[in-house]
Amino acid sequence: MFALADCNNFYASCHRLFEPQYNGVPVIVLSNNDGCVIARSNEAKACGIAMGAPFFKIRDEIKKHNIAVFSSHYTLYGDISARVMTNLARFTPEVEVYSIDECFLGLSGFENLKEYGKTIRETVINNTGIPISIGIAPTKVLAKVANKTSKKHNGVMVLETQQQISDALSEYPVEDLWGIGRQFAHKLIKDGVETAAQFRALPVDWVQTHMTIVGVRMWRELWGESCIPLKTILDPKKGMCTSRAFGKLTGDYHELKEATSNYAARLAGKLRREKLCTTVLSVKLLTNKFIADELQAYPSITIPLEHPVNNTVDLINTALWGLKKIYLRGYQYQKVEVNATGLIPESEVQLNIFSAFKGKKYDQVSRVLDQLNLHYGAGTLRMAGEGKNQKWSMKREFLRPHYTTNWNDIIKVK
DNA sequence: TCTGGGGTCCTAGGACCC
DNA sequence: TCTGGGGTCCTAGGACCC
CATH class of the missing domain: 1.10.150.20 (5' to 3' exonuclease, C-terminal subdomain)
Structure with missing residues (x-):
């Protein structure tokens, strides 16, 4: 038997945790750049706010129903998610964290599943404050069905x-x-x-x-035949990507260089955090496909690397070389994507005798960069090429404090 | 003015091997 | 005159997930 535990309206619930005045009222969370609706409280769903609705198209409804609006805040969600998963993992040795707000649990051999499900649910709600629903069934697909059905039945449903x-x-x-x-x-x-x-x-x-x-x-x-096994050990990642729309369209090469450097640096950081190196880097520019009368272009380049890397200097340089190759004048770009594929574990990297020394130096620089940014906060130290004013950076008009991940933002109890 | 970001898996078809 | 059979690897495209 499998259980699927799913956090209800997860992002909205995370915000309510720290601003409880929004309990019982409609709440929505927006995607990056405050673009679309990506999470809704039950009250917001009842107001008819559609998943994925572009924010600018629903401003009137938001005003009319007095809906609370939040910019997305992934550091907060990641942290709260980890707390939920830790609690779930106490109930069985077989755990698959399926997404930021969902988790499959292996419950073979367990009895009184309905009661057990209720206990799991109440424990998580008590310990984290995040409401969850639990569906239990003989296969993962059926557990998904049970989970969704459970939302109308007090949050626990067993299909046996x-x-x-x-x-x-x-x-x-x-x-x-x-x-x-x-x-x-x-x-x-x-x-x-x-x-x-x-x-x-x-x-x-x-x-x-x-x-x-x-x-x-x-x-x-x-039909009840289990074909999708529980994945308790994560497969190694095959690709990694940093892609983000700008706060405004731009055709300015200097701005694109800054953004590309910034995204490549983020990507390098992500690779190092997962102890991976990349052997292939691609860079792609994209115009805004929603603007029909604007010229469209999606130039891209895929660059095989001489040897596997994850240091910031090499990845920025490679990405900028790619940008130069693909840049076309006369277009208004909305986004740049930097994509790493052919990932291999850091520990399996074969050094190239000609570049080994240089690579090592940049690896050391990156390590110091990571240490300082971990201690003093993300972005404290960065490459000059990432720019200072960052006119292209994304819009987050409704951003809340980093309640759980920044010392300065921790709430005070009087 | 304004429309997200980050992934996975499968298939078909072409290039290439002996 | 007649032109095989069995593979692998890679890529692009299309579907899906949260």
């Missing part, structure tokens, strides 16, 4: 018997299944398949033909 499973599936919209996205949902509904039960009743050959092996796995899981 054939009857319970088929009852749940017959009311479950096919587009809400884990593994059915927009494309497949559209195709299925057009063919009259509207519920999970109807999908399960399709011949497996049809599923194989139209939805490949991925669809078949999902179909089998709906």
Whole structure:
């Protein structure tokens, strides 16, 4: 048996933790650059605010319903997430942290699952203040179904018997299944398949033909055959990317250089934190696809590296070399992406005899950079090329303090 | 004015090997 | 005149996830 624990309206719940005056009122959280809605409290959902809605298009509704607005704050969410996961891990040795707000638990051999689920849920809520829901079923896909169903049943739902499973599936919209996205949902509904039960009743050959092996796995899981095992050990990452829209469009080469340097430096930092090196770096510029009458361009370059690196100096230099190659005058760019692929563990790097010495020096510089920034706060020390004024940096108009990750922002108890 | 960011997996087709 | 069979690796594109 598997349990899926899922934090309710996670980002919104994180903000409420430190500003409880927003309990019981509509709350939304915006994506980077305050672009779209990425989290909504139940009250905000009830106001009809759609997931993914562009912020500028719903300003009137926000005013009308007096909705509280927050810029996204991933350091806060990451920290709260870790607390939730630590609590969940106390209940079984088999844990898969599936995303920032979801966790699969292996519960094979456990009894009284309903009661156990309630205990897990109450413990997490008590210890972290984050509301969660728990779905328990024989497969991961069914646990997902149980989880979603649980939100209408006091937060814990067990699907164990054939009857319970088929009852749940017959009311479950096919587009809400884990593994059915927009494309497949559209195709299925057009063919009259509207519920999970109807999908399960399709011949497996049809599923194989139209939805490949991925669809078949999902179909089998709906019949109670577990095909997607619990991943208790994370696979090594295959790629890593820093990509962020600017606060404004720009065609200015100097600004693009600053942004590219900054993103490459962030990427280097992420690689070092995970003790990985990259062997291939790509850089891509993108214009804003939503502006129909603006000239569009997406120039990119993929650069194989002489030897695997994760130091800031080499990655910035390589990224800037790439930028120079792809830069086209006369376009207004919205975003630059810096992507690392062909990742290998730091410990497995083969040194190239010609560049070993230089690389070592830059590795030392990067290590000092990391130590200082860890101690004094991110961005304290950075490369001059990353710029000072950073006119391109993202918009976060509704940003709250770093309640749990910055000494100066910790709340005072009187 | 203003539309996110970071990932995974699978398949088909082409280049190449002996 | 007739032109094989069995592989691997890589990439692009398309689907999906939160």
